Amino acid sequence: MNMRAAFLSMLACGLLWSDEGMWTFDNVPAARIRARYGFTPDAPWLRKLQLATLRFPGGTGAFVGAEGLVLTNHHVARGYIQKLSTAGRDLVKEGFAAADRSQEQPLPGLELLMLVEAENVTALVDQAVPPGTPDAAALMARKAALSRIQKAREDATGLTCEAVTLYHGGEYWMYRYRKFTDVRLVACPEEQLAAFGHDPDNFAYPRHDLDFTLLRVYEKGQPYHPEAWLPPATAPLRLGDPVFITGHPGTTYRQDTQAQMLYQRDTAIPYAIRAAEARLKALEAYGATSAEARRLTRAAVYGQQNGIKRLQGQLLGLQKPRNLEKVQAAEHELKMRVGQDPDLLTLAGPSWDLVSRAVEAQKALLPESPLDGRHSVFQCDLLTQALMLLRLGTETARPEDLRLPEFREGALKLVRSRILNAARTDPGVDAVLLAAGLQGLLDNLGPDHPAVKALLGDRTPGEAAKAAMAGTRFQDLAFRKALLEGGATALDACPDPLLAFARVLDPFSRAFQKRQEDLVQGILTEQGGRIAQARFKIYGKAAYPDATFTLRLAYGSVATYPAGGTLVQPCTTFHGLYDRALAWGPEAEGGAWALPARWMERMGRLDLSTPLDFINSCDTAGGNSGSPAVNTRGEILGLNFDSNFEGQAGYFVYDGATKRSIVVDIRAILAALSRVMDAQWVVDELQRK
């Protein structure tokens, strides 16, 4: 079956939704786009989008001007803007607009990547693996080949190269990026505008966020002149108009088996919601003890609420029969095809059963999962840092191949930065979270479980948590730094109670991680890979690969969806911003819908009918923050900044009926710069032909 036929077969089986997919640029479903929207993306159009799109740390952005202007979300650049702020001037809170080019502010540490060329090196990699090479040796040979090619390409081009595995090994690519390291802040609105509605409105729609930051790329001290950029769209945007979103979506699990999704739906997500609700309840109880406690817990409370909201959105999507029916139908067809081919049967025939068994093991291990030390332990920042420090000492003393995977050489930079990164500064809040986590462990495992016994002794979870936090100095960066640099000697000599607690936890945590790796993760990786290889052999590139932080194109249209008993409006305007601000007033929910004074004073300067945010059916994921939304003319319509509540299930399935990407409209950005932010010169530059 050729690719087109395979693609049509998938559509006919209803295995792909209309606007589904995060497509690599070498494999854009042009015929499908033409059929839906009467527009064929051609090579120059695609090349322009590719070169105009930039990879940010954890997000995306785009060139929007001939002299290196770049747009991304405020929340993508926020950490860098925060570093510019001084005691006297909080640029995140107050916003910023350079008076002229000379006033643009360098953002140290921010590096942007532009994908210049993507080379399919599958054949080269395959050459390195003679037929019949055993699996482990083949893996090594492939890795070595990729390293060789990467080195050769970097030497030849001077570009930053990245080996990319697509379709779980169906294809190997060498992506070559141009890297920009001199990036300066041109303008950003007050965070209050960028994140209007704060956490309550997160994932909600209608939305009124002005989530943008304008930057400029410099090279050798001069504004960079990009080969391609996206000028602002000029034609009005209507319901049904096509929209394209380019960017670097991070992680999706679209190819998980039905058993894995059922596990998420019926076990893992409900478990995670219950745990988050317990933490939330504990935090709220603590917050109710004083105004100061309330202030200190606010961020953690919002964090839990947002986590619960995202999980509930995922659950809602997985609970919709049509979504899991789609997964089931796709799996059914794939299994059937595998069954018809002896080679594929050998490759992946038993894989679904093995995955299902691993999922059973995962379910059995779930009650002990809070012991896992690879992520945030009990969601306590300080304890997590203590455990990481402790392990760093132990692991770096071992030979590379005997270490825990997250402490091997390539990963150590990340571990060190996590240890040094800002932690919650109040051990009181961490004590609340630790107590809630220990209570959960006690409830899950009972008082006689060895880990529970060791961690609690004869104390209640609250007492144990309090003792672990009493007098700890882990909130002190200098303290952590000293421990990090002091190595094993400093650690051994350190009497900190939290480090002592981490020492008790460590062996149980390691034991859990080992079982989880042996019984679950190893099998899921191996068998999932086999299924993916079989899928690729059957469907080829009729399907799109799971998101991998690499450049993708999504397509769709401005689209409403049914919610709250009505149809949701396709866009909002500045009228809506003021409607919401006035309806709530400046005090509600900690000022979630308050507007800064100048936004009230300058209301009359704005054309309030200017579109502010709009929604579309493009298939996006985390990593698409700051992605340009583009029209058929290659003009920028706005910046993607969120997905709606109904779209949270997009990790697992794309539901075209209700999943929407939320975009801040370029017209609102221009109006804000011109009418409120005193940056008309920037607007003039953006609109220059």
Place this chain on the structure above:
Amino acid sequence: MNMRAAFLSMLACGLLWSDEGMWTFDNVPAARIRARYGFTPDAPWLRKLQLATLRFPGGTGAFVGAEGLVLTNHHVARGYIQKLSTAGRDLVKEGFAAADRSQEQPLPGLELLMLVEAENVTALVDQAVPPGTPDAAALMARKAALSRIQKAREDATGLTCEAVTLYHGGEYWMYRYRKFTDVRLVACPEEQLAAFGHDPDNFAYPRHDLDFTLLRVYEKGQPYHPEAWLPPATAPLRLGDPVFITGHPGTTYRQDTQAQMLYQRDTAIPYAIRAAEARLKALEAYGATSAEARRLTRAAVYGQQNGIKRLQGQLLGLQKPRNLEKVQAAEHELKMRVGQDPDLLTLAGPSWDLVSRAVEAQKALLPESPLDGRHSVFQCDLLTQALMLLRLGTETARPEDLRLPEFREGALKLVRSRILNAARTDPGVDAVLLAAGLQGLLDNLGPDHPAVKALLGDRTPGEAAKAAMAGTRFQDLAFRKALLEGGATALDACPDPLLAFARVLDPFSRAFQKRQEDLVQGILTEQGGRIAQARFKIYGKAAYPDATFTLRLAYGSVATYPAGGTLVQPCTTFHGLYDRALAWGPEAEGGAWALPARWMERMGRLDLSTPLDFINSCDTAGGNSGSPAVNTRGEILGLNFDSNFEGQAGYFVYDGATKRSIVVDIRAILAALSRVMDAQWVVDELQRK
């Protein structure tokens, strides 16, 4: 147990929500209101609200000025405004504002009632029933006593009297009303503003409707000077501020047993949703055949969609565990108390089981329920009218006590008006609904059921429906009138195919009605009454009686609720109106969010920050349309016009966490009159001290 103790007991048991209840004016829970809102409704305040509130046909309104100005919802007065319209001038579409008092337009047929006095006549009625009187005789004696008292009071006062049964017979009252028959139209906005968002936004919130009409009551050709009226509120309204709503809620089923609610949740409502979805699908398929068919089916399509939305809202509420848990807890406590008292045990001990058995019978009869001729048959207006005409001939020839109940003397006026009232004018649409209904019957009962055999013969449902409608003249008012006046002779001689179809249907319909009455309705009424009497004997007036179209007071506050992943804004402003209109444009959904030209042209005249609609936690129901929302100073805050989607379960249970009444703000009404509707003189009159 005294009343206060009983009340506190109900609260303590969690049997009443915080703001629950539609309270009679003799029994306002003042202590509870004081505890919640720091305000005690005293006698003068209550008297003022009572006299200012007016009963409309199917709705409520209020005096708002010293010279007889009255406010109600546009949708309450719409039918009367429609009658004023001429071919040249559509007042519903265009709106209206009298240039001065002399231009106010009489609305013939509109009668308003003001509750002057409510007299508790329970003792008088009880005197008429000596202890030991058998049930049937007691019923007759009570009816006779109420008639006697009514006659005596009407003769003595000249007022319109109405016998009111509360608590299912716990109390008998004589309500005395002053009736107003000269009511004139002063001003109303375009229906497009009154019902902005049309059917899609029905039950939805945030909402932007200006659902008001301003009338004036005249007596003897002069403006009437009411004893009490509600001036416009002047202070700003904030989240949490107390709100009171007076009015005439129609029907609630709050005292149904748990078995009845489970039947609704698990059987009746899902059945009704499926039937409505089948009708909707059939209508949409018909509408797709031509532009004209689409136009003709539009109203019916919206009707089905709204019906489905309301049912889904009810289902959602009944599916919330906390709601049925409340019903269960109340029932559990009531049963326990009944069990402790031998008299009550005799009265109502077996009643719950008998109700449950009747509910089982109801479930068994449900598949045949489309045969019921007491309501709309298959939702076909024309067939319903044909069957009523046919039965009117048969029934009026019989002695009163042998007639179907709905054809006894007191009810005939209603039957005649239903026959003559505007019917759908396109038999094509009715044929679609009839075909869908017959298909449902066939699916429910199978082809061998006698009714199916008789109605279909060897035809498909579509063929049978088409034949019944082919050449019918029932859409012609003159034809129906002639049949109505011609009596049995005219009916016998009439060859209309729809009448012929009604003749075939009639015997099956009567048989169904008889079984339904014998096996279900009679038992539910009798046993439900016994349970209600027991409840009244235990709790007395600690509970509120189910709604009966009589005057009630509801209390609550301006309140948000969680929906769509965020908190819903407590009010909207004119900014929101324009935001929504601009977002959708004038064409979307048949112009649901279009604004008339003058509203676009005069936008600049309005202070767009003026509040438009707000939500509150008052317990309201159908019949509260047009009810004044009042503050503690007895000033009008606005007019209740809808409940949110989450509030639709209010028929069965009040859920204070999410049930909200939606009010159009008086400030928006004043602004519209002054700035857009050219009626400043009316605003001046409303604001006169």
